[in-house]
Amino acid sequence: MxxxxxxxxxxxxxxxxxxxxxxxxxxxxSLIDADHAARWVVEPGRPALAQIAERFGEGVLQADGQLDRAALRDLIFQDPLQRRWLETLLHPLIGQEISRYLASAQSPxxxxxxxxxxxxxxxxxxxxxxxxxxxxxxxxxxxxxxxxxxxxxxxxxxxxxxxxxxxxxxxxxxxxxxxxxxxxxxxxxxxxxxxxxxxxxxx
Incomplete structure (x- = not known):
């Protein structure tokens, strides 16, 4: 095939x-959603989440340790520099997740x-x-x-x-x-x- x-x-x-x-x-x-890949790379225990918390403070974490997306969104939408920092961190990691999934696709x-x-x-x-x-x-x-x-x-x-x-x-x-x-x-x-x-x- x-x-x-x-x-x-x-x-x-x-x-x-x-x-x-x-x-x-x-x-x-077979389908992968980049938004889902973006969630996987910031799950608790993944290195990206620790780096985000270190940069933006504990306020971007929920009580259960998950990323508080709304809090982070508020911070980065008003600040292009912070948004660029986040994109530089996450885009390569998201790209790796996507490539891994696409390599295993079963459809034509x-x-x-x-x-x-x-x-x-x-x-x-x-x-x-x-x-x-x-x-x-x-x-x-x-x-x-x-x-x-x-x-x-x-x-x-x-x-x-x-x-x-x-x-x-x-x-x-x-x-x-x-x-x-x-x-x-x-x-x-x-x-x-x-x-x-x-x-x-x-x-």
């Missing part, structure tokens, strides 16, 4: 990446889901990029419902992510997710059958 090629799946917050990822998983595609192609696929440079380990796109008002509405966040908080996250044009510039395929789940499943199936015909992500 040939080595699976890697599809990068990305999109802005609230675009519906998770729903699309779930559809691909149901079709039997595997998917790396990452909201920061372009910004983090993770797109370099993929052979093809699928961007999930949605009108901004839908992104804001979905995220406010899902995260119980304010419109201002969602706008701040949108600002920190790659601009939509930048994502679309890197895209090989674009799926505009502005309809219902049944329609979305059909679109994912169509893409899946197309991807099965590709070699190393190319027609």
């Amino acid at each position: 040939s080595t699976p090629w890697t599809l990068g799946l990305t999109g802005g917050i609230g675009s519906g990446k998770s729903a699309v990822a779930q559809c691909f998983t149901e079709l039997g595609v 192609y595997a998917i790396l889901v990452s909201p920061l696929l372009i910004e983090s440079g993770q797109h370099h380990i993929t052979q093809r990029i699928l961007v999930i796109d949605a009108p901004e008002h839908l992104q804001v509405q979905r995220t406010m419902q899902r995260d119980k966040a304010s419109a201002e908080q969602v706008q701040a996250i949108l600002q920190a992510q790659a601009k939509r044009d930048e994502r679309l510039r890197h895209a090989h395929d674009v799926l505009v997710n502005d309809r219902d789940l049944h329609w979305l499943q059909g679109e994912v199936e169509r893409l899946h059958h197309f991807y099965l015909t590709l070699r190393k992500g190319q027609p």
Whole structure:
């Protein structure tokens, strides 16, 4: 069996990446989520968590020793230098987790889901990029419902992510997710059958 090629799946917050990822998983595609890898590398007992606590203080830890993501997010969103320090620490570790998983994938192609696929440079380990796109008002509405966040908080996250044009510039395929789940499943199936015909992500 040939080595699976890697599809990068990305999109802005609230675009519906998770729903699309779930559809691909149901079709039997091996998939790793960079957000999950980012959680694994900061679990208690892992070296990264100790370094984060040393730099930002015990206030970024919960009572059970887990990372308090909200507290850390508040600290780094207002300070680009601190955010860069954190990214420099975590991105290589996350990359190692992702590579390990992709190397063991069992499907003809595997998917790396990452909201920061372009910004983090993770797109370099993929052979093809699928961007999930949605009108901004839908992104804001979905995220406010899902995260119980304010419109201002969602706008701040949108600002920190790659601009939509930048994502679309890197895209090989674009799926505009502005309809219902049944329609979305059909679109994912169509893409899946197309991807099965590709070699190393190319027609």
